Amino acid sequence: MSSRPPAQEVPAASDPVRRLSRRRLLRHTLAGAGALLAAGPLSGCASPASASGASALSVWDLFQGGDGMLMDDMIGAVARGPEGFDVDRTILDWGPSYYTKLAMSAAGGRASDVAAMHLSRLAGYAPGGLVDPIDLDLLAEFGVTGEDFTPAVWRRTQHEGTVYAIPLDVHPFIVFYDKEAADTAGLLDSSGELAPMGSPEALLDAGKALAEATGEAGILFGHVTDTSQNWRLFAALYAQTGAAFTLPEGGPARIDIDAAVRVVTFMRQLFDGRTNPNDLDYNGALAAFTTGRGGMALLGEWELPTLKKSGVPLGAASFPQVFDKPAVYTDxxxxxxxxxxxxxxxxxxxAHRYIAEMLKQSLTWATAGHIPAYRPVLAEPGYAALEPQSSYADAATVAVLDPPNWFTGAGSNFHNRMHQPLQSALLGNTTPEKAVRQMVREADALLRQPNPVA
Structure with missing residues (x-):
């Protein structure tokens, strides 16, 4: 594997019929970059590596820190295999730098051989021809088929029946808890794991019991000024009601107002500012949990490495089902x-062989908390031995991603537009009814904007 600095330039588009013009794409990506800058980083994604010979397989990704080192390990393992690869890896910053350059390189028609992408962003790339279809027959030659993935995730790899992405992981929004506090609060089952909740009232009671057990807060949730946290929580709970949230081209948004109000009302009850604080930012909630000032935290699984270092007797579980059906917000x-x-x-x-071999290395990826999307790895004894990762593996079977549209997905302005009214409701500055009406208006405003890659 070689290394070089991140790419700074990409080729111009040469075929205006098959692809976006460079001018049009620049207009789109610069506007999108501004929106993404406002959205902020997503924890767990992101940096450095790649320079090599012309024969190397070129790979772009956005993994930094611990994830970046694990990706290095996985690439190293496949590169050293019996029929190894010469891999030229380029790592770009998460956010505007990554998705803008990926779009520009694809519009130029001379992009990397393989790239990483959040599955929630696929609807902004596949319709405009910015990614090419996966050859499933070719992938099957290397031992990977669609049956190797949960239907909940596999559905989202497709556009108009054609597969354009192969999932490496599922990274859900889950709950972490202090096992000692949860035991004192009577929330563990006979195996020492978090018992099912089953109703909104049960989660409210759990918060009160955890607050009493810790002498501090019950459930911690950092959302103030974070552009995705409120949406993650709302999306998980709303999906549990069984209601649909769809964004058809041209609008209007289709949302069950009664179900949405029910969810936001419950969010306000849960984060009442007394048992469970309602005004924490992301880092404040994280710090409170790692220093024992709360019994449970609502976070992405990507925080697992940080939490393991804290010394908290750590447990983890899929986001609890409290409404009508199990659902966990993921990407x-x-x-x-x-x-x-x-x-x-x-x-x-x-490129197809590389993807297949990387999937087979995803037990390494799971050590950071991510759920391998490739189910044969989930069946390995090594995965069952990972704690607490194996405790929330079932989240992949009930995964719920953003409603597909070109403006949704990880780091998108859609998250920010949904977050603002939800934050206002949690802080007591507006009612749940008004917050939901504002969410609908924001979604409709986005739907009125023309799709720049159509």
Whole structure:
């Protein structure tokens, strides 16, 4: 594996019929960059590595820190295999730098051989031809088929029946808890794991019991000034009601107002500012949990490495079902084939082989908390031995991603537009009814904007 600094320039588009014009794409990506800058970083994604010979398989991703080192380990393992790879890895910053450059390189038709993409962003790339289809027959030659993934995630790899992405992981919004506090509060089952909740009242009672057990807060949730946290919590609970949230092209948004109000009302009851604080920012909630000032925290699984270092007797579980059906808000880091004008068949074959081999290394990826999307790895004894990761593996079977549209997905302005009215409701500055009406107006405003990659 070689290393070089992140790419700074990308080729211009050469075929205005098949792809966006460079001018049009620039207008779109610069506007999107501004929106994404406002959205802020997503924890767990992101940096440095890559320079090599022309024959190397070029790979772009956005993994920094601990995730970046694990990705290095996985690439190293496949590179050293019996039929190894010469991999040229480029790592770009999460957010505008990554998705803008990925779109620009694909519009130029001479992008990397493989790239990482959040599955929730696929609807903004596949319709405009910015990613090329996956050859499922070719992938099957290397031992990977659609049956190897949970239907909840596999559905989102497709656009108009064609598969454009292969999931590496599922990274859900879950609960972490202090096992000693949860035991004192009577919340553990006979195996020492968090018992099912089953109703909104049960989660409210759990918060009170945890507050009494810790002598501090019950349930911690950092949302103030964070652009995604409120949406993650709302989306999980709303999906549990069984209601649909859809964003058809041209609008209007289709949302069950009564179900949404029910959810926001419950969010306000849960974070009442007494038993469970309602005004914490993300880092404040994280710090409170790691220093024993709360019994449970609502966070993404990507915080597992940080929490393990805290010394808290740590447990974790899928987001509790409290409404009518199980559902957990998630996203997925996936592999895509950025559009190339005239891909070399042998390099495309190697790209598919690389994706398959990386999936088979995803037990390494799971050590950071991510759930392997490739189910054969979930069946390995090594995964069952991972604690607390194996405690929330079932989240992948009830995964709920953002409603698909070009403006939704990880780091998008959609999260921010949904977050603002929800934050206002939690802080007591507006009613649940008004917050939901504002969410609908925001969604409709986005739907009125033309899709720049259509």
């Amino acid at each position: 997925s880091h996936s592999f895509v084939l950025p559009h190339q004008d005239d891909p070399d068949p042998q390099r495309r074959r190697e």
